[in-house]
Amino acid sequence: MGTVPSRRSNGRPTTVVHLPCARRTVGVEAVLRLPSVMVLVVEDACTVIALRDWERREPHRLRPWARRRWHAEGRRLRAKELRMRELAAQCLDAPD
Incomplete structure (x- = not known):
């Protein structure tokens, strides 16, 4: 996750937050204004932290x-990643 400078349609700069699990970007203004978007960012x-930690802890093949436990944990984390995409769609694509 990181912030990226961007431009609005009116030419004024804005900053967006990249959400790697949700595969989306969202404006910082929306994050600060809407609690549901803040929850999505958190x-x-x-x-992301859990996935990186999981990858780092791969046990030896012997x-x-x-x-098996490590792979099961990975499946749970990937399922959570899919839920993040669904949550992002609900949160960001819903009409105001």
């Missing part, structure tokens, strides 16, 4: 039980 950041 959940996306937590999911530890089959640990690898």
Whole structure:
């Protein structure tokens, strides 16, 4: 997750937040103004951190039980990532 300078249609600069799990960007103004968007940003950041931590902890292939648990955890995290995309669609695509 990071912020990226952008331009509005009226030419005024704005800053957007990139949400890697949700595969979206959202304006900082919306994040600060709408609690549901703030929750989306926080959940996306937590999911990114969890995925990076999970990747870092890959057990050796000679530890089959640990690898099975690790793969199960990865499936849960990927499912959470999919839910993040669904949440983003509900939160960002809903009419005001």
